[in-house]
Amino acid sequence: xxxxxxxxxxxxxxxxxxxxxxxxxxxxxxxxxxxxxxxxxxxxxxxxxxxxxxxxxxxxxxxxxxxxxxxxxxxxxxxxxxxxxxxxxxx
Amino acid sequence: xxxxxxxxxxxxxxxxxxxxxxxxxxxxxxxxxxxxxxxxxxxxxxxxxxxxxxxxxxxxxxxxxxxxxxxxxxxxxxxxxxxxxxxxxxxxxxxxxxxxxxxxxxxxxxxxxxxxxxxxxxxxxxxxxxxxxxxxxxxxxxxxxxxxxxxxxxxxxxxxxxxxxxxxxxxxxxxxxxxx
Numbered sequence: 001x002x003x004x005x006x007x008x009x010x011x012x013x014x015x016x017x018x019x020x021x022x023x024x025x026x027x028x029x030x031x032x033x034x035x036x037x038x039x040x041x042x043x044x045x046x047x048x049x050x051x052x053x054x055x056x057x058x059x060x061x062x063x064x065x066x067x068x069x070x071x072x073x074x075x076x077x078x079x080x081x082x083x084x085x086x087x088x089x090x091x
Numbered sequence: 092x093x094x095x096x097x098x099x100x101x102x103x104x105x106x107x108x109x110x111x112x113x114x115x116x117x118x119x120x121x122x123x124x125x126x127x128x129x130x131x132x133x134x135x136x137x138x139x140x141x142x143x144x145x146x147x148x149x150x151x152x153x154x155x156x157x158x159x160x161x162x163x164x165x166x167x168x169x170x171x172x173x174x175x176x177x178x179x180x181x182x183x184x185x186x187x188x189x190x191x192x193x194x195x196x197x198x199x200x201x202x203x204x205x206x207x208x209x210x211x212x213x214x215x216x217x218x219x220x221x222x223x224x225x226x227x228x229x230x231x232x233x234x235x236x237x238x239x240x241x242x243x244x245x246x247x248x249x250x251x252x253x254x255x256x257x258x259x260x261x262x263x264x265x266x267x268x269x270x271x
Binding site: 009014017018037044054068 | 112126147151203215217222226238240244
């Protein structure tokens with residue numbers, strides 16, 4: 001019975017990994033660029049699956065760093081866009 | 092375990108664990124699986140490894156939201172009371188937050204900080220989901236056929252629009268015939 005139930009988890013595992021692959025499609029247009037996204041996802045994966053860190057640390061640590069980095073990048077873009085516009089207006 | 096078992100301490104334990112993790116369910120409750128395993132199985136001994144995995148497998152295969160694995164974990168651990176305590180624990184904080192925040196966020200879609208949070212959490216969530224998948228995946232050494240089945244299911248879910256119910260049926264058939 002033990003093995004029967006553990007085998008029962010096999011489709012669930014496949015289903016979840018398949019969903020991840022499906023959901024991963026939009027990261028090719030992600031602000032951070034897809035290679036960095038893959039790296040960040042691998043880091044999150046390693047922290048949970050390999051190092052068995054508590055989820056809270058992963059979310060607070062990696063999550064914060066990622067969000068702050070994304071924010072800085074978005075702001076940088078918005079500012080340079082505004083600058084370009086200003087230059088265009090003055091020229 | 093009897094469904095009507097009376098064990099308020101266990102119920103309270105379950106309630107507190109699920110209350111704790113509730114707000115961390117950023118990519119859905121299923122991203123909590125590795126953390127819940129550490130809490131409920133490894134540290135807390137509230138559930139056996141087998142019951143833990145069965146709860147997820149059953150909730151994923153059954154119709155309805157896969158959040159129901161939480162109710163099943165409570166059920167396996169402490170009967171009907173455990174099931175209710177677990178569901179309340181996971182629902183109260185996350186539902187309150189969702190209700191409070193969703194309007195606030197939708198009114199501030201243009202804010203960079205809101206966009207940064209939404210975009211920044213995507214890769215992290217993908218990694219966490221993948222960790223859940225890895226946690227549930229059968230081992231290559233002891234169950235290579237089952238692992239092959241996982242890989243096939245992953246490819247089918249990724250590349251086709253075949254309904255999940257057919258995959259569950261196919262898995263059940265293979266299991267029933269003793270092929271996996």
